[in-house]
Amino acid sequence: MPSETFHSRLRAAIEDRGTTITAVASHLGVSRHTVTRWCKSQMPDDDQINRLAAYLGISPHALLSGTEISPEHMAACHRLFALATGLSTRDVEAMIHLAESILATKM
Numbered sequence: 001m002p003s004e005t006f007h008s009r010l011r012a013a014i015e016d017r018g019t020t021i022t023a024v025a026s027h028l029g030v031s032r033h034t035v036t037r038w039c040k041s042q043m044p045d046d047d048q049i050n051r052l053a054a055y056l057g058i059s060p061h062a063l064l065s066g067t068e069i070s071p072e073h074m075a076a077c078h079r080l081f082a083l084a085t086g087l088s089t090r091d092v093e094a095m096i097h098l099a100e101s102i103l104a105t106k107m
Contacts, residue, residue: 004066011039013056013063027055 014024025035028051038044044052053060062068069077084092 006043006064007039007041009063009066010052013052013058014039017056019056024052024055028052 014021021035021039022032025032028035028048030048038048038052043049049060049063053063056063059068084095087095
């Protein structure tokens with residue numbers, strides 16, 4: 001659903017797990033007020049997003065975007081990244097251009 005936001009996904013994930021804002025706050029070592037703000041308008045930092053996702057049993061990507069990435073796809077992405085680290089910046093830019101071209105044909 002296009003109108004879905006990080007905040008609504010977070011609220012839904014908390015509800016789906018059968019937990020509470022208070023329990024999430026306690027587990028992450030933050031105040032209840034902080035988690036309430038995340039559920040309404042503010043964004044947690046990357047570390048907090050990773051910890052939230054782990055506690056709620058979903059991937060950070062799913063929490064941020066609303067879509068899940070399969071373990072196989074994630075492994076392929078990690079492999080691609082590992083290969084790219086051995087390339088020159090110019091070669092990495094060429095790979096980015098290729099990926100963008102592939103994506104453009106799918107739109």
